[in-house]
Amino acid sequence: MQCLEHPVEKLRSVLLSTRKDLIEAYEQYSREEKCFLDAGLLPGSLLFTAITVHSDSDWISAHPEAPQDFQSFYSNPYRSTPDTGHKTIYIQTIGSFGDGAGITEQYVEWLREYCEAFYNGLTVKLLPAVTVAASSCTFRVNSNTNNLQLHAGDLLAFLKQRKPKDAFCIVGITMIDLYPKDSWNFVFGQASLTEGMGVFSFARYDDDFYKRSYAGRLKKAIKLKPGDYSVFQGYYTPPISSILLLRSCKTLTHEIGHIFGIKHCQWLQCVMQGSNHLEESDRRPLDLCPICLRKLQCAIRFKIADRLCYSG
Numbered sequence: 498m499q500c501l502e503h504p505v506e507k508l509r510s511v512l513l514s515t516r517k518d519l520i521e522a523y524e525q526y527s528r529e530e531k532c533f534l535d536a537g538l539l540p541g542s543l544l545f546t547a548i549t550v551h552s553d554s555d556w557i558s559a560h561p562e563a564p565q566d567f568q569s570f571y572s573n574p575y576r577s578t579p580d581t582g583h584k585t586i587y588i589q590t591i592g593s594f595g596d597g598a599g600i601t602e603q604y605v606e607w608l609r610e611y612c613e614a615f616y617n618g619l620t621v622k623l624l625p626a627v628t629v630a631a632s633s634c635t636f637r638v639n640s641n642t643n644n645l646q647l648h649a650g651d652l653l654a655f656l657k658q659r660k661p662k663d664a665f666c667i668v669g670i671t672m673i674d675l676y677p678k679d680s681w682n683f684v685f686g687q688a689s690l691t692e693g694m695g696v697f698s699f700a701r702y703d704d705d706f707y708k709r710s711y712a713g714r715l716k717k718a719i720k721l722k723p724g725d726y727s728v729f730q731g732y733y734t735p736p737i738s739s740i741l742l743l744r745s746c747k748t749l750t751h752e753i754g755h756i757f758g759i760k761h762c763q764w765l766q767c768v769m770q771g772s773n774h775l776e777e778s779d780r781r782p783l784d785l786c787p788i789c790l791r792k793l794q795c796a797i798r799f800k801i802a803d804r805l806c807y808s809g
């Protein structure tokens with residue numbers, strides 16, 4: 498295991514930047530806010546620790562990317578910022594979730610509340626649930642794993658039509674696996690950052706997904722008819738559990754973070770770290786490191802203390 502420890506002076510310049518106006522803007526934070534951000538950079542901080550690389554299959558080893566400091570985030574002309582007419586994050590569920598109406602409602606409400614606490618200052622709303630058929634998306638059976646999959650691009654086209662005028666972004670979530678194109682095996686999600694849209698599947702967060710006994714595998718090779726969505730009636734979706742809720746909260750806040758223009762974090766352990774596999778995403782903490790927190794704060798303009806003390 499390798500520990501990616503950056504010197505504290507380096508982290509400070511990544512957080513403050515080298516631009517005079519951005520350093521002055523940092524000075525505008527309250528004493529408590531600066532104390533909180535600064536303390537998080539120190540080695541041995543209880544809140545934020547160095548990134549650890551456990552194997553070559555971890556994101557940082559497998560996907561070398563230029564790290565993004567606060568200044569490069571701030572200067573990116575293509576990043577999205579909420580404004581007075583676009584301050585709502587919409588969540589659209591697609592297809593069934595869990596096996597009972599009560600638990601499904603509670604689960605999506607917890608997810609909504611969590612996103613609202615995380616994106617303090619924005620409103621998060623649930624759009625009425627839709628069936629797979631209502632999305633008119635293409636679907637297939639994966640020839641290796643024998644489970645049903647939805648075409649991610651078709652779902653994005655559907656979300657584009659559903660996106661309300663006051664949306665900052667719209668994110669679709671589904672318990673059914675996704676694929677981006679015929680030649681690909683699967684995809685966890687797909688997004689259009691410029692259009693403020695994304696669609697993500699939690700199907701592979703089921704601990705049994707990769708087992709032979711996985712209940713979402715279709716028993717025999719059935720012939721699907723395009724446009725006949727009856728195969729989704731009663732189709733298996735993962736049971737709602739606390740670990741599934743935790744994984745969904747992390748994924749959703751991470752992906753919405755990308756819509757703001759926050760890239761994968763390479764500074765400290767942070768929910769914006771890239772992840773290549775489930776064990777690595779489970780390792781990620783729930784919250785943003787001080788550097789990514791400043792990026793989000795500068796986009797939404799919340800008070801850092803209000804966000805930390807959110808009470809609904």
Ligand SMILES: [Zn+2]
Nearest residue numbers: 751755761771
């Ligand atoms: Zn990511």
Ligand SMILES: [Zn+2]
Nearest residue numbers: 762767786789
């Ligand atoms: Zn970070």
